Amino acid sequence: MPISLGEVSNSAGSIVVRPNRSLGKEGTALLFCGICVAAIVVGLRFWLLGAWVVLPITVLELVLLGVAFLVVERKTRFCETIELKDDSVSVVQRDWKSKKEWCYPRYWVQVIFREDPAAWYPSHLYLRSHGDTLEVGTCLNDSERLQLSQYLKNMIGDTRA
Numbered sequence: 523m524p525i526s527l528g529e530v531s532n533s534a535g536s537i538v539v540r541p542n543r544s545l546g547k548e549g550t551a552l553l554f555c556g557i558c559v560a561a562i563v564v565g566l567r568f569w570l571l572g573a574w575v576v577l578p579i580t581v582l583e584l585v586l587l588g589v590a591f592l593v594v595e596r597k598t599r600f601c602e603t604i605e606l607k608d609d610s611v612s613v614v615q616r617d618w619k620s621k622k623e624w625c626y627p628r629y630w631v632q633v634i635f636r637e638d639p640a641a642w643y644p645s646h647l648y649l650r651s652h653g654d655t656l657e658v659g660t661c662l663n664d665s666e667r668l669q670l671s672q673y674l675k676n677m678i679g680d681t682r683a
Contacts, residue, residue, distance in 0.1 A: 541661040626651035635671040
């Protein structure tokens with residue numbers, strides 16, 4: 523599940539949002555090694571039969587596939603932590619090379635969930651405070667984003683009541 527709740531109480535808690543990945547680093551490396559072994563075996567067989575040009579093309583394809591696996595693995599390192607404290611809401615977004623942080627006073631935070639009226643485009647979830655708008659839950663699908671918005675509205679709404 524891409525959303526995990528940690529240390530949840532009536533007035534505070536933390537939410538971790540990650541992209542849905544079926545393979546970790548080790549699984550991806552194992553899959554890539556398996557593909558490499560199979561492709562090299564086939565390329566060597568063609569080389570032994572006299573079609574020597576197949577082996578360099580196979581190696582080039584494996585290099586490109588490795589770069590593609592690396593790019594996808596880096597993109598899936600995205601992690602978003604929303605921490606609700608008694609007086610503040612802080613959001614930390616991390617990816618493979620950077621970390622961005624925002625902190626808002628909890629009383630002034632508005633949770634805005636926008637759906638496309640034609641249902642052609644994905645919905646958006648924003649946290650807004652003092653003129654600053656931050657989109658959260660970008661790696662979630664529409665139903666998960668709606669669930670997160672309802673949870674945030676309930677948690678932030680408790681302090682205003």
